[in-house]
Amino acid sequence: MGVPISVTVNGQHRESEVDSRTLLVQFIREELRLTGTHVGCDTSSCGACTIIMDGKAVKSCTVLAASANGSDITTIEGLAQNGELHPLQEGFKEEHGLQCGFCTPGMIMTAVQLLEDNPQPSEAEIRHGLEGNYCRCTGYHNIVKAIYHASRKYKEVSHG
């Protein structure tokens, strides 16, 4: 039985009818074809499926698409604006914050909320903030540097 849902994804209004058991990550990947959001562990541990839902980082493998009705969602595809990389994307590029790249979208989406809550985090705060994201290449050092890089960029922008 289809459940009607209406969501905003990366600024675009989307209406659809989903199967009751469709997971939000499936809806994002398979119906909207936004495949930047990854499925890693599928058990809400690894964080590869992290998206921003109503301003908060959420693991989309553990949310029903039906429950997302009415929500405002941002995925990795929604970060760059007018062809310009988001400061976090730029940070990951500059600091070599990715190896295989599988965990990267989730890392970045988690960091979006991290920097919104705490625009100038310490290294320890960045590490703690990433507790819900695994990098199986174990490339954590450069991921932390990438987020730190982005936080400096945020500072420059806000101090104009």
Added chain:
Amino acid sequence: MIPSEFEYCRAGSVEEALDLLAQKGPDAKILAGGHSLLPAMKLRLNSPGAVIDISGIGELSYIKEEGSHLVIGACTTHGDIAKSTLLSEKIPMIVEAAAEIGDVQVRNKGTIGGSLAHADPAADWPASLLAGEAEIVLASSSGERTVAAVDFFQGLFTTDLGENELITEIRLPIPDAYTKSTYVKFEQPASRFAIVGCAASITRSNGSCDKVRVAFTGVSSTPFRDQAVEQALEGQAPSDDNIEAAAEKAAMSVEVMGDHFASQEYRKHLAKVYARRALQAVLS
């Protein structure tokens, strides 16, 4: 992993959720943040015929002072509780427990009511709610009742929650001004569930420990208040020797769990260590 088929029902209010529960019968499950129920459904450990989604019910998400109690709406997320200045000021162990749950994404979505209903033996909430002498408000289409936390938890994934009932609120008595509390935890490094979690709340008067409440989660299949530890310290001065003697009595009255993360013997040892750390933190 995809859950087996079910009928999805969205409830817009508590009243509607209770009507749906009465209508759909024992085969229905309540979905709030989904971070206990959905993993269980994906693994097919639970296959409800109907899922009643209460995540959109704003009226169940709040933290407020109500007379002599602090009350928390059942749909309040762990993340919102972890950030509550009101709770942090009056009952710090509640905020500490919230901040220890899972990770930031899990705390953004998971709710206190959902965690309590699920009653995972390694969940964080039970220890601080038992030590804080919390009450849990359960509603059904035929009315409302309040259960003490100590009577709510009945065993492995088993609570006093009836099939037609919904957890609506958690009520915590505001402790005496001379009360300090904490929650400390030895976590499973991957899942971040508690291998041993210990909450302690102590009210002091005239230099001695007047009222002592110590409770554990993760240690046994049912979370429990440890009266042997409490009684060993009540009426005593908060000295290192007294703390040590009280902590030594931890987990003596329960059957301690053992698994491939921590053997029975190791868990028992950890219970003593974490009891001591909690007591030291509160009495320092």
